[in-house]
Amino acid sequence: MSFLIVGASVAGTRTAIALRQRGFAGHIALLESEEHWPYDKPPLSKDLLADGPDPDVPRLLTPELAAELDLDVRLGVRATGLDPARRVLVTHTGEEFSYERMVIATGAHARALPVPSGLAGVHTLRTLDDATALREALAGRPRVAVVGAGFIGAEFASAARGRGLDVTLIEALEVPMSQVLGDEVGREISSIHTLHGAGLVTGARVERFLGSEQVEGVVLADGTEVPADVVVVGVGAVPNTHWLADSGLPIDGGVHCGDRFEVDGFPSIFAIGDLALRRHPLLGVTARIEHWTNAGEQADAVAAIVTGAEPPSPQLPYVWSDQYGARIQLVGRPSLGELAHREGSIAEGRFRAVYTDENHKPIAQVSVNDARAVAAFRKNHRRGGSLVDLVGEQTPAR
Numbered sequence: 001m002s003f004l005i006v007g008a009s010v011a012g013t014r015t016a017i018a019l020r021q022r023g024f025a026g027h028i029a030l031l032e033s034e035e036h037w038p039y040d041k042p043p044l045s046k047d048l049l050a051d052g053p054d055p056d057v058p059r060l061l062t063p064e065l066a067a068e069l070d071l072d073v074r075l076g077v078r079a080t081g082l083d084p085a086r087r088v089l090v091t092h093t094g095e096e097f098s099y100e101r102m103v104i105a106t107g108a109h110a111r112a113l114p115v116p117s118g119l120a121g122v123h124t125l126r127t128l129d130d131a132t133a134l135r136e137a138l139a140g141r142p143r144v145a146v147v148g149a150g151f152i153g154a155e156f157a158s159a160a161r162g163r164g165l166d167v168t169l170i171e172a173l174e175v176p177m178s179q180v181l182g183d184e185v186g187r188e189i190s191s192i193h194t195l196h197g198a199g200l201v202t203g204a205r206v207e208r209f210l211g212s213e214q215v216e217g218v219v220l221a222d223g224t225e226v227p228a229d230v231v232v233v234g235v236g237a238v239p240n241t242h243w244l245a246d247s248g249l250p251i252d253g254g255v256h257c258g259d260r261f262e263v264d265g266f267p268s269i270f271a272i273g274d275l276a277l278r279r280h281p282l283l284g285v286t287a288r289i290e291h292w293t294n295a296g297e298q299a300d301a302v303a304a305i306v307t308g309a310e311p312p313s314p315q316l317p318y319v320w321s322d323q324y325g326a327r328i329q330l331v332g333r334p335s336l337g338e339l340a341h342r343e344g345s346i347a348e349g350r351f352r353a354v355y356t357d358e359n360h361k362p363i364a365q366v367s368v369n370d371a372r373a374v375a376a377f378r379k380n381h382r383r384g385g386s387l388v389d390l391v392g393e394q395t396p397a398r
């Protein structure tokens with residue numbers, strides 16, 4: 001059997017490696033539009049932006065490992081079309097690749113603001129080239145504005161403050177992260193910015209950028225001007241499905257797939273990682289999950305399914321974020337429950353909030369600098385434990 005994997009980031013490379021580890025002996029081709037050997041993304045907004053000597057690029061796959069695993073890696077090859085009836089994929093050069101089974105792992109790209117820019121100094125942060133350009137820009141000690149106070153914007157702001165730069169975050173919501181964490185916890189978590197000397201403007205919409213060739217600032221809808229030599233726009237990600245537009249695959253804000261990651265109506269094609277839209281077996285909702293761990297877990301599950309093994313048990317979504325020396329960890333989907341318990345604070349350097357469902361069972365948790373709380377939450381969730389089991393009697397449930 002021949003396997004074609006499109007997109008060689010964490011979902012794609014981990015599928016190839018897991019297939020070999022699970023004994024798949026057929027041909028595996030891995031197509032990637034970037035020229036770089038596959039690299040990992042989380043360090044791009046963390047170690048790669050920190051002051052100091054140039055850090056090593058974190059590789060997901062090297063030429064040596066690819067040779068050892070007999071992977072046919074094609075870099076700089078962009079998929080532009082797919083004909084599932086003929087089982088043929090077409091690339092930007094017109095080359096055709098046929099397949100028996102395929103994994104779509106083309107992930108997502110950074111969402112742009114609906115505001116014209118074209119100015120030097122306005123960046124997004126998704127790829128190694130983006131991070132390299134930003135690292136160079138930060139070395140010039142610019143004034144920094146960050147549009148969007150989600151995880152990527154927050155990590156960039158933290159890296160810039162780590163270099164002692166003036167940083168202002170501009171957030172459209174009244175409370176950063178409130179759509180994910182709720183108002184109370186969103187307010188607590190985002191207080192980390194002001195605690196570390198960054199400016200935070202909320203409920204603010206970007207009207208336009210200042211400058212003719214080089215950006216000089218950001219103008220907000222209320223007329224406020226935020227001066228800046230570097231602007232990072234971190235307002236979410238859009239799935240890379242444009243190349244599938246004429247394929248007939250079910251695409252609607254992601255590629256729809258089923259329990260076993262087979263694209264709905266196309267059983268020889270799997271979709272995994274940031275672009276896969278699927279009913280989560282533990283959450284009971286259909287969602288794309290843009291987390292590193294999720295992409296790796298799905299890759300391994302597909303490799304198991306293809307090789308006839310039992311796929312690993314599904315896990316709750318998990319994401320971490322490193323900001324100002326603190327590690328924030330989120331398990332589950334807080335928006336599917338109610339805030340039931342909180343302890344500690346950002347100012348104290350340790351914090352935890354637990355969310356429960358309608359049966360008062362913990363279903364999500366956000367914690368700061370508390371790895372043991374994550375392990376305890378997972379264990380409690382597996383056992384179907386109560387809030388008291390998790391946090392003890394002394395803490396008032398609300």
Ligand SMILES: Cc1cc2nc3c(=O)[nH]c(=O)nc-3n(C[C@H](O)[C@H](O)[C@H](O)COP(=O)(O)OP(=O)(O)OC[C@H]3O[C@@H](n4cnc5c(N)ncnc54)[C@H](O)[C@@H]3O)c2cc1C
Binds near residue numbers: 041319320321
């Ligand atoms: C800066 C940054 C920091 C992050 N930090 C964290 C973190 O701390 N914790 C966490 O849980 N998650 C983090 N994430 C999210 C995590 O990295 C993603 O969930 C993960 O990369 C998704 O993997 P993926 O393989 O599905 O997609 P992607 O990583 O988006 O990879 C898709 C690949 O497909 C390629 N591609 C796209 N279109 C085509 C095409 N037409 N033809 C061929 N190739 C194509 C792309 O070049 C890319 O290499 C971070 C993301 C970013 C950008």
